Amino acid sequence: MNIMNAVRLHGYGDPEVLVYETVPRPEPKADEVLIRIHGAGVNPADWKMRQGYLKDKFPFPLPLILGYDLAGVVEAVGTQVTDLAVGDEVFAMVPLHQLGAYAEYTVVTAALIAPKPSTVDFATAAGIPSIALTAWQSLFDLAQLEAGQTVLIHGASGGVGRFAVQFAKWKGAIAIGTASTQNLDALRQLGVDRAIDYKAERFEEQVSNVDVVLDTVGGNTRQRSWQVLKPGGVLISTEGAAEPVVAPSTNIRGIAIFVTPHNNIQLRQIGSLIDSGVVQPPKVEKFALQDAAKAHAAIQHEHRRGKLVLT
Numbered sequence: 001m002n003i004m005n006a007v008r009l010h011g012y013g014d015p016e017v018l019v020y021e022t023v024p025r026p027e028p029k030a031d032e033v034l035i036r037i038h039g040a041g042v043n044p045a046d047w048k049m050r051q052g053y054l055k056d057k058f059p060f061p062l063p064l065i066l067g068y069d070l071a072g073v074v075e076a077v078g079t080q081v082t083d084l085a086v087g088d089e090v091f092a093m094v095p096l097h098q099l100g101a102y103a104e105y106t107v108v109t110a111a112l113i114a115p116k117p118s119t120v121d122f123a124t125a126a127g128i129p130s131i132a133l134t135a136w137q138s139l140f141d142l143a144q145l146e147a148g149q150t151v152l153i154h155g156a157s158g159g160v161g162r163f164a165v166q167f168a169k170w171k172g173a174i175a176i177g178t179a180s181t182q183n184l185d186a187l188r189q190l191g192v193d194r195a196i197d198y199k200a201e202r203f204e205e206q207v208s209n210v211d212v213v214l215d216t217v218g219g220n221t222r223q224r225s226w227q228v229l230k231p232g233g234v235l236i237s238t239e240g241a242a243e244p245v246v247a248p249s250t251n252i253r254g255i256a257i258f259v260t261p262h263n264n265i266q267l268r269q270i271g272s273l274i275d276s277g278v279v280q281p282p283k284v285e286k287f288a289l290q291d292a293a294k295a296h297a298a299i300q301h302e303h304r305r306g307k308l309v310l311t
């Protein structure tokens with residue numbers, strides 16, 4: 001039996017429940033690829049899963065290897081895989097019902113894997129898939145954002161928000177972003193048409209008649225957002241189901257995004273936009289795989305500006 005090092009969750013709780021240990025190495029099925037992982041992204045959902053907040057939604061048996069964003073090199077391919085070869089540099093989002101990226105190796109369905117953008121290193125690539133796909137699917141699949149429309153993006157300085165700003169501008173839309181004071185310049189560098197300091201201003205007094213709101217904050221921010229939408233507008237939320245708090249006659253809709261990898265088409269397109277310099281991925285802060293608990297403490301309790309990645 002082949003073995004590998006991985007970080008496993010043995011019970012729900014504080015970061016110390018993450019244990020770095022030796023486990024069996026998975027074998028790829030016919031339609032899968034074994035990837036040697038060089039970077040695994042750490043996301044807000046990871047600490048929520050670790051804490052047990054999502055255990056009803058994702059009832060995994062324990063012990064469990066967390067993590068769904070990765071970049072690495074193809075180590076072996078299943079018998080039916082024809083479009084990937086040993087040695088290919090790749091990145092992927094593993095479906096949320098599977099996980100397994102906090103490890104030296106994992107298996108992923110070949111159809112979900114895209115070539116790693118060649119202009120970024122593995123750690124940077126590992127920080128991209130799920131947040132970029134969330135922004136893409138929110139704006140284009142759910143909201144069907146078009147050139148000339150206006151989108152208000154809450155949490156525009158965050159992982160999802162940064163990609164959303166850049167995708168909206170690439171599409172030819174008008175992007176308004178909210179962030180805290182120290183991140184406003186960064187938003188302007190990303191290309192927002194208007195940056196709103198959510199700590200100093202009330203966005204609903206500054207903005208009206210928008211086509212789309214992308215809400216990555218939830219709560220009171222979402223509640224106050226309905227009034228800025230034009231009739232027929234749509235609010236997409238990363239924070240669960242969103243019932244419009246407006247008269248039904250306005251035809252305003254609320255939709256919850258639940259990101260899924262689908263296939264590799266969107267990820268390939270995102271990789272191309274990065275390689276052509278149209279879209280900038282976030283800067284990363286690296287932690288060794290065995291320090292996953294430290295990365296979890298950081299993402300849960302500290303206000304980090306970069307994307308955390310296990311290497």
Ligand SMILES: NC(=O)c1ccc[n+]([C@@H]2O[C@H](COP(=O)([O-])OP(=O)(O)OC[C@H]3O[C@@H](n4cnc5c(N)ncnc54)[C@H](OP(=O)(O)O)[C@@H]3O)[C@@H](O)[C@H]2O)c1
Binds near residue numbers: 044155156161
């Ligand atoms: N449903 C899904 O499929 C899905 C997929 C991906 C992510 N998510 C969820 O989406 C959320 C965002 O994820 P992320 O990776 O982008 O997180 P992140 O990188 O931690 O970013 C969160 C951002 O929210 C901003 N923020 C906090 N309070 C705010 C407020 N009142 N108004 C405006 N901005 C505010 C912060 O901005 P400042 O630093 O400027 O204060 C921060 O940059 C998380 O809850 C995550 O779990 C859901």
